[in-house]
Amino acid sequence: MFLERLSSIQGRINGAIALSLVDRDGIPVESVSSDPALDLEVLAAEMLAQVRLISDQSRELAVGAVEQFTVTTDRIALLLSAVAKEYYLLLVLHPEGSYGRARFELKRARLLFEGDLE
Numbered sequence: 578m579f580l581e582r583l584s585s586i587q588g589r590i591n592g593a594i595a596l597s598l599v600d601r602d603g604i605p606v607e608s609v610s611s612d613p614a615l616d617l618e619v620l621a622a623e624m625l626a627q628v629r630l631i632s633d634q635s636r637e638l639a640v641g642a643v644e645q646f647t648v649t650t651d652r653i654a655l656l657l658s659a660v661a662k663e664y665y666l667l668l669v670l671h672p673e674g675s676y677g678r679a680r681f682e683l684k685r686a687r688l689l690f691e692g693d694l695e
Contacts, residue, residue: 579607582689586666590682592674594653597621598690601663610669621667624648624657628665645683658683661694 579598587596587609595610597617603625608617624646632643646657654670656679666686670679 578693579690580609582686583607583609586682586686586689587668590668590670590675590679592671593668593679594671594674595667595669597667598660599625599657599665599667601625601665605667606664612669615669617667617669620655620669624655624667625665628657645680656680656683658687660687660690664690664694666690 583596583598587593594612595608595615595617597608597610598606599621600606603622605617605621610617627648628643628646631646642659644659648655649672652672654672654674654676656668656670658666658668660666666683668679668683670676
């Protein structure tokens with residue numbers, strides 16, 4: 578069920594390299610990727626570690642929960658988006674990919690996944 582959804586979402590985002598449903602501990606539940614050399618397990622673990630740090634700081638500052646986190650490098654962009662209390666979607670995007678479409682699809686995916694993940 579999740580694999581089909583992930584494939585469908587990835588197919589709608591121009592420049593999407595990989596998409597993974599990740600739990601709060603940074604462990605991928607299900608993933609789709611067009612790059613077999615990409616280590617989604619390591620990327621997911623590192624991104625979630627950063628989100629946990631930022632979440633701790635945002636609680637101290639009382640600015641609200643982290644809903645989306647983006648890291649852009651010269652080779653890829655990583656977008657991490659909350660889809661349910663304990664789950665995130667990690668999107669790996671080519672630098673020339675469509676950021677606007679990616680953000681829209683990740684927000685839309687929240688509606689698709691949250692009922693099944695709570």
